Amino acid sequence: MFVSYKWLAEYVDLSGITPDELAEKITRSGIEVEGVDVLNEGMKGVVIGHVVEKEQHPDADKLNKCQVDLGDGELVQIICGAKNVDKGQKVAVATVGAVLPGNFKIKKAKLRGEVSNGMICSLQELGIESKLVAKEYSEGIFVFPSDVEVGKDALAQLNLDDAVLELGLTPNRSDALSMLGVAHEVAAILSREVKYPEISYDKSSEKASSEVSVKVDATEDNPLYIAKVIKNVTVAPSPLWMQTQLMAAGIRPHNNVVDITNFVLLEYGQPLHAFDYDRFGSKEVLVRRANDGEKIVTLDDQERTLTSDHLVITNGTEPVALAGVMGGANSEVQNDTKTILLESALFNGQRIRTASKDHGLRSEASARYEKGVDPNRVQAAAERAAQLISLYAGGEVLEGSVEVQSASFEPAVVQTTVEKVNRILGMNISAEEMKSIFDRLQFGVELDGSTLTVTVPTRRGDITIEEDLVEEVARLYGYDNIPTTLPVGQAIPGKLTSYQEKRRKVRRYLEGTGLYQAITYSLTSEEKAAKYALESAELTKLSLPMSEERSVLRLSLLPHLLDALRYNVARQIDQVALYEVSSVFLSQGKDTQPLEKERLSAAITGLWHSHSWQGEKKPVDFYVAKGIVDGLVSLLGLTNQIEYKQAKREGMHPGRTAEVYLGDKLVGFVGQIHPTVQKELDLNETYVFELSLEDLLTFDIEETRFEVIPRHPSITRDIALVVDKNVIAGDIEKVITEAGGKMLKDVSVFDLYEGDRLEEGKKSVAFSLRYFDPERTLTDEDVTKVHDKVLKAVEEKVNASLRG
Template identity: 70%
Template sequence: MFVSYKWLQEYVDLSGITPDELAEKITRSGIEVEGVEVLNEGLKGIVIGHVLEREQHPDADKLSKCLVDIGEENPVQIICGAPNVDKGQKVAVATVGAVLPGNFKIKKAKLRGEESNGMICSLSELGIEGKLIAKEFSEGIFVFPNDVTVGEDALEKLQRDDQILELGLTANRGDCLSMLGVAYEVGAILNREVKLPNPAVKTISEKATDYVQIKVEAKEDNPLYVAKVIKNVTVTPSPLWMQGRLMAEGIRPHNNVVDITNYILLEYGQPLHAFDYDRLGSKEILVRRAKVGEKMVTLDDAERTLTADHLVITNGSEPVALAGVMGGANSEVKADTTTVLLESAYFVGPTVRKASKDHGLRSEASSRFEKGVDPNRVRAAAERAVELLALYAGGEVLDGEAVVDTLQVEPVVISITLEKINRVLGTNISIEEVANIFTRLQFETSVDNETITVTVPTRRGDITIEEDLIEEVARLYGYDNIPSTLPMGSSTPGYLTTYQQKRRTVRHYLEGAGLYQAVTYSLTSEAKATQYALETREPIKLAMPMSEDRSQLRLSIIPQLLEVVKYNVARQIDSVAVYETGPVFLSNGTDALPDEREHLAGAITGLREQHQWQGEKKEVDFFVLKGILEGLFAKLGLEQKVEYRQAAVEGMHPGRTAQIYLAGQKIGFIGQVHPTVQKDLDLKETYVFELSLETVFAEEVAPLQYESIPRFPSITRDIALVVGKEKVAGEIESIIVEAGGKLLKDVHVFDLYEGEHMEPGKKSLAFSLKYFDPEKTLTDEEVTKVHEKVLAAVKEKSGAVLRG
C-alpha cells in the first residue's frame, strides 16, 4: 500500500512529524514501512508555461519553435520535439538552470541553428513512470488545464511535492489498504483526532429504483449490492489534483468517472464499478454464478471463459462484469457516456479469489475483496463517490438507491482482564492506560473493575479473540517499553544426543576430507530400489507415486549418489566427491511399518590431486577411499575393530571390492563400481562405499587414553613371506598382530611380488613390523624372541615361509 503524506494530512494532523519520523513510528507499531520515496527529490526549476506562439522549425521537420510565457518579464523561445505541442497550451517548462531526474541540468542551447531557453517536458521527463501516464499524453508533453497560473510550480500542481510511504502489509491488515484505514492507525499511534469525509449529496426527484432493479441469486457470495444512478454526466479528464494523487499511488488516470471510482477505492478501501447505463441493455442487474462455458470480454479486451465457480454481474441475460475483479467491455464508460450506474457491493473473498486466480487477473479491487472489506463502508463509499461525480462530472444524482441487503454483520465483542494482559506481556500497565489505547483505536470500550469489554469495529476484521486485543495493547504501548525478563522455572538446556554428536562428527570429518554433502530422494525406481542393498528385502511400493522414477522406497543410497556424480560429470565437473547420511527403508510385510535405518554412503571419481605447476595428476583409487574410511573409523575410536575382506558384490568390480566388518559384524562395503555400470552412466573409474551408521554408532568405544611421548627407540624388522596366491594380506596381518603381543606396535604391507622368480601359485608379501617398549630400550634378544614367535605363528596358521 502506497500512502501519500500530503493526502494523509487531510485526515490526521501531522504537524511536527516528518515523513521519516512517521515511517519509524508506524514500523515500531507493527506495520513495516518498506521505504519513503520523495517524489520531487533533486528536481527544481520546473514551472507552468503558456505557449504563446508555435511555428515549424525552419530546418527540422519534427521540431517546433515555441514562444513561451514562463511568468518572467519576457517570454522565452524553446525548441520542442513533442508532436502534440501547440499554441495556447499550458505546459510544464524546465527553465534554464533547472534539474531533471538523473541530475540532468537544463542549459541554453542551439538546436539546428535556433536558440532554445529551456525545455517543455513530458510527464516521463519529470520522473513519472510511463505506465502511469494517461494515454493521451503517453507520447508527448502533458497539457495542463487552462485554470492554472503561469509561473507556478508545476510539480506542486501535479502533486509531486509529496512523499510516499510504502507499507508492507501482512494478510491480516487489509484494513490499512485504504487512506482512512491508515488514518485510523496513525491517529491511534499519535493520539490525534481522525477527520473523516462527510459527503453531502444533493439529489433530484427521480428515483434510482425507476431506472434499475437489483436481483441477487448468489446471496452467499454477494449479501449486499448497492446501485446508484447519476444522469447528465460529462466525461472529461479528472481534476489535476486527483490525477496527481492517483499517479502517486500507482494508478493510471483515465477519465473523471473511472478516476473517481479509483479514488474512492484508495480512500475508503471499497472497490466500486461504474457502468454506462445506456450500454447495459436492460433495467435489471442480476448477480449470479456463471454458467459453465459462458463467455465475456473484460475491460482489457480479453475473452474469458467462465465456470460455475465464478460470480458475474449481468444485465439479466449476459455478463457485464466479473464480480470483484474486472468490468466488461460491453458496459464500459466511454467519452459519450451520459448516465452512470454506480455499483458498490460486498463480495466474499474466496469467490473473488477463485475468479482472480483462474483468469490471472490480480486487480486493486480483487486484492481488497480477498482480504475483506469493511461491510459498513459499502454505502458510505457510494455516497462519497456520487458526491464527487456531481462535483467533477456535472452529474445529477437520482434519489435513493437500488439495493439488495441480506448482510448480517455484528461487531465482535471481546472481554479480557487486565491481569491476563499484564501476565502475557510481562508488564504492569494500568487499567486507564489500556482503556486509553482502545479509545485511541476508536474501539468502543467499557470497564468493570479490571475486566475490559471491547466492541471491535467491523473495519478491523483481524481482531476476533483475546490475544488479538493483547497484541493491540502491546504495539501501541510500545514494544520498546515492554520490560525484558528472564524465563522462570526449571528447564533443561538443549544438547545433542550421543548419536547426534557422532553423526555430526562424521559429517565434519568427511567435509574436511574434501567430500560435499548431497541430499537425494528417498524415493527411487523399481530397477534401482534393491541395487547395492546391505540387506535385501522386498522393496516398498507407494500406493500413489508421483512417477515411476519415484515409486519405491530405497534400500541403498549409492544409486542416488551415482546419479549425482553422473549429473556433475555431464556438466564438465570431472572430479566429484560426495557423501550422504540418510534413511533406507526395510520392509516388515504388508501389515507393518518398515524399519527406517540411517546409512552413510559416499562416491568419488576423477582426480584426488592436481599440481598444475609440476604437471602432476593423481587419479582416485580404491586406497584413497579406503584411507578416508580408515580416518573416519579412527575419528570414532574404532580403527582397531575394523577389518576389510575381499568380497563379490553385485554391481561392483569383482577384484576391487571389500566387505567391511566391525568387531566381526558386517557393516557395509567399499569398492569400485563395475565397469559395465560405469559405462552405462558415462563415468570414469568411480569408487563408492556404504555403511550402516546405526551399527557403527552402537559399537562401544573405550575411553580416550593418552600416552606419553616415547623416550626409548623402536626396532623395525621386515619379513617377506611366500604364501599361496589365494591368501589375503589382511588375514596374515591379523596373525602377526595376535602373535606379536604388547611389544608389536605397528604392522603394514609394503610390497607384493608375483614375478617370474616365484614358483607357480605363489606370491611374496613383505611386511614391516615395529617393536617398542615404553618402559625401556629393547635388546636384540627380546625382539628376536617375539619375532620368532610371530614367524612360527604365521607358518603354522597360514603355511607361509620366509622368502629366501
C-alpha cells in the same frame, strides 16, 4: 500495499514524525515495511515552464525550437524532440544545473547548431515508471493543467516531494489494503485520531430505483449488492492530484470516472465498477453463476469462456462483467459516456479467487476480495465515489441506491481476561493499559473486573478468538517492552546434547569436504524403498498414499540421492556431490509405529578436483569416498574401532565395495554403484556411502589422551610379501599389527604387484612398518627381534613369504 506519506497525512496527523521513523514504528508493531521510496531523491532544479513559441528546428526534422517562460520574466530557448510539444503548454523543465534520476545533470548544450538551455521532461525522465504514465503521455512530454503557476517547483506539483512506504502484508491483514485501514493502524500506534472524508453532494430529484433494478440469484456468492445511477457525466482526465496519488500507489491513470473508482478502492479498500448505463443493454442487473461454456469479452479485449464456478454480473441475459475481477468490453466507460451505473458489492473471496486463477487475471479488486473486504464500507465507498464523480465529472447523482442484501454483518465480540493476556505474554500490563490499547484501535471495549469484552469492527475480520486479542495487546504495547528474563532451574536449558553436537560436527565436516546437503522425501515407492538398505524390514505402507511414488516409508536414503544426482546431471551439472542426514523407518509390525533410525548417506559423481590452469583433473573414485568416511571416523575418534571388509551388495560394484564394521557390528558400506544401475540412471562413475549415524554417534569412546612429543627416532622397515591372490591386504595388516606389539606404531600398504614375475595365482603386497619406543633409541637388534616375529606370524597365518 504502497502507502503515500502525504496521502496518509490527510487521514491522520503525522506531524513530528518522518517517513523513516513512521516505517520503523509500523514495522515494530507487526506490519513489515519493506522499504521507503523517496520519490524526488537526488532530483533538483525542475520547474514549471510555459511554452510561448514553438517552431521547427532549421536543421532537424524531428526537433523543435521552443521559447519557454520559466517565471522570471525572460524566455529561454530549449530544443525538444517530443512529438506532442506545442505552443501554450505548461510543462516540466529541467533547468541548466538541474539533476535528474541517475545523477543525470543538465548542462547548456548545442543541438544541430542551436543553443538549448535545459530540457522539457517526460514523466519517465522524472523517475516515474512507464507503466504508470497515462497513455496520452506515454510517448512524449507531460502537459500540466492550464491553471498551474509558472516557475513553481514541478516536482511538488507532481507530488514527487513525497515518500512511499511499501508494506509487506500477511494475508490476515487485509484491513491494511486501504489508506483508511493503514490510517487506523498508524493512529493506534501514535495515539492519534483518524479523520474520515466528509461525504456530501447534491442529489437529483430522480430516484435510482426508477432507472435500474437488481436481482441476485447467487446470494451465497454475493450477499450484498448496491447500485447507484449518475447522469450527465463528462468523461475527461482526472485532477492532477488524483493522478499523482494513483501513480504513487502503483496504478495508472485513465480518466476521471475510472480513476475515481480506483481512488476509492485505495481509500476504502472497497472495489467498485462503473458501467456505461447506455451500453449496459437493459435496466436490470442480474448477479448469477455463469453457464458452462458461456463467453464474455473482458476489458483487455480477450474472449473468455466461463464455467459454473464463475460469478458474473449480467444485464438479465448476457454477462457484462466477471464479478470482482474485470468488467466486460460491452459496457466499458468511454469518452462519450453520459450516464454511469456504479456498482459496489460484497463478493465471496473464494469465488473471486477461482475466477481470477482460472483466467490468469489478478487485479487490485480481486486481491482485496480474496483476502476479505469490510462489509460495512460497501455503502460508504459507493457514496464517496458518487461524491467525487459529482465533483470532478459533473455528474448528477440520482437519489438513493438500489440495494440487495441477504445477510447481516455484525461485529465479532471476543472476551479475554487480564490474567490470561499477562500469562501468555509473561508481562504485567494493567487492565487500564489494555483497555487503552483497544480504545486506540477504535475497538469497543468493556472492562468488568479483570474481564475484557471487546467488540471488533468488521474491518478487522482477522480477530475472532481470544489469542488474537492477546496479539493486539502485545504489538501495540510494544514487543520491545516485553521483558527479557533468564531461565531458572537446576540445569541451564538450551544446551545441545552430546549427540546433537556430534551431528552438527558431522555436517560441518561433510560440507568442508565439498559436499552439499540435500533434503529428500521420506516417502518413496515400493520398488525403491528397500534398495541399499542396511537392515532388512517389512515396508511401512501408507493407508491413503498421494501416489504410488509416495506410498511407503524408505529404508535407505540413497535411492533419492541418486535421483537428485540424475536430475542435476541431466541439466549439465556434471560435478555433483550430495549428502543427507535423515531417518529411515523400520517396521515393527502392524498397528505399531515404525522405528526411526538416523542415517548418513552421500553420493558423488564427476570430477573431484579440476585445476584447469595446471591441467589437472581428478575424477571421483573409491578412495575419494572412502577417504571422506575415514576423515569422518577420525573426527569421531573411532579410527581404531572401524574396520573395512570387502563385500558384495545388490546394486553395488562387486569389486569396489566395502562394508564398514564398528567392532563386530555392520554400520555401513562404501563403494561404487553397479555399472548397470549407473547406465539406467544416465550417470557416469558414481560413488556412495551410507552409514548408521546413530551407531557412530552413540558409541562410547575413551577420552582423548595426549602423549609427549617423542625425543627418540623411529626405525622403518619395508617388506614385500608374496601371498595367494585371494588373501585380503587388511587381513595381512591385522596379523602384522598383532605380532608387532607395542613397539610397532604404524603399518601401511604402499605397493601391490601382480605380473609374470610371480607364480600363477600369487600377488605381492608391500608394507611399510614403523617401530618406535618412547623411552629410548632402538637398536637394530631390538627391531630385528620384533620384525622376525612379524615375518614368522605372516608365514604361519596367511602363508606369506618374503619376495626375493
